Amino acid sequence: MKTGVFFxxxxxxxxxxxxNDKFQNFPGVMQEQLNLPNxxxxxxxxxxxxxxxxxxTLRFIDNLKKQxxxxxxxxxxxxxxxASEKIMLGELRNALIFGVAAGHHAERDSAWGGTYASFCGPTIVNLQEKFPGVKVAILDTDSHHGxxxxxxxxGNHNVLHVCFCSVNRIEDNNTKICVDSGFQTTDDRYLTLVEEEFVNRLDDFQPDIIIHLLGHDTAKNDYGSRGLTKEFFPKLVQLVKNSAEICNGRYLINTHxxxxxxxxxxxxxxxxxxxxE
Ligand SMILES: [Zn+2]
Ligand SMILES: [Zn+2]
Structure with a gap:
């Protein structure tokens, strides 16, 4: 089965x-990866x-349309x-969704922080309409609270949301979790936390698909730095990909x-x- 790249x-x-213009050299810089057979x-x-x-809300969308x-x-x-539909149908194994202007700071009726419409909300509503009872595990490793x-x-207990930000919190029947990832941390400490606070919950939750908001603002020298090296990110993706075996490898990543x-x-x-791979 294939990996989909949506750009x-x-x-x-x-x-x-x-x-900013972080995608200025795409899709050229990923040509080698796009040429992989699968x-x-x-x-x-x-x-x-x-x-x-x-x-x-209607008011929110009417305003968004003008921007x-x-x-x-x-x-x-x-x-x-x-992509999420194709993954659920078995047409793709997993996918990377490039994204701008949509993401984890968009609430039902307000938005800020560069993300002006919800990424997960519509994706999950669509999945739950087409695949009744589907369970979605969201991992948010962007630096900021989602x-x-x-x-x-x-209130949607078929959605597990584990958000790595700056507080520890458990709410909504143990399905909505925030984890203090530490202001100055290390690659190993962060990976251990992901294992403890996300991977270890999957057995109980039994997701059908994992959605991962893979921001890299947590990297040293980026704007939400938590002291992570760039080598941290492939390790994180590998860890989550391995954990997605619980849902037949169904894994969707957003750039964030x-x-x-x-x-x-x-x-x-x-x-x-x-x-x-
Ligand atoms: Zn962020
Ligand atoms: Zn949070």
Whole structure:
């Protein structure tokens, strides 16, 4: 089975809020990985607005539509919706979804921090409509608290949300977890925490698919640094990929935060390689 890579040319053509022009050299820099025999590149389509309205308010979407960055968010979420369906249908084993302007800071009726529409919300609503009873485990290893993801999944006990941020918290019947990942940590300490706080919960939760927000703003010299080296990220992807054996390898990654061009290029080219192995 194949690894899907969802990328739209628009992502490399603009300077986005917060993540800037980190995709400026894509898709060129991932050519070698795209040439791997079991990797397929997809151009995402825009998400259906009716699906967004199942997560966000009408007022919110009417305002979003007027912004220059809306197009980027629509392609990002469209990619996630299509990829997650293909993974559930067994047409793809796993996928990397490049993304701009959509992500974990978008709540139902407000948004900030460079992400102006929910990435996980519409993706999960669509999956739950098409695959009733589907269980989704979200791992958020971006540096910041995923307030938006938490807001749009709260009360949904078929969604496990483990968010690595700056506080320790367990809520919503043990399905919504925040983990203090430490301000100055090490690669090994962080990986151990992911094992303890995410991987170890999967046996109980029994997910059908894992969605991973793989921000690299946690890297040394990036804007949300927690002191991690760039070599940390392939190790993290390998660890989560191994843990996804519990759901037949169904694993969807979104690029998420971070603005450093060299770290971005290192992290996501290696991510494709590991997903395709
Ligand atoms: Zn962040
Ligand atoms: Zn959190």
């Amino acid at each position: 739209h040319e628009l992502f490399s053509q603009k300077v986005w809020h917060i993540i 990797v397929e590149l997809f151009e995402p389509k825009k998400v259906d607005e009716q699906l967004l309205l199942k997560v966000h 220059w960055y809306a197009e980027g968010a629509y392609y990002t979420i469209g990619g996630a919706v299509e 307030n938006g993801t938490r807001d749009v999944t709260m 935060g971070g603005a450093s061009v060299p770290i971005c290029e290192y992290v996501y080219t290696n991510t494709i390689k590991i997903l395709a």
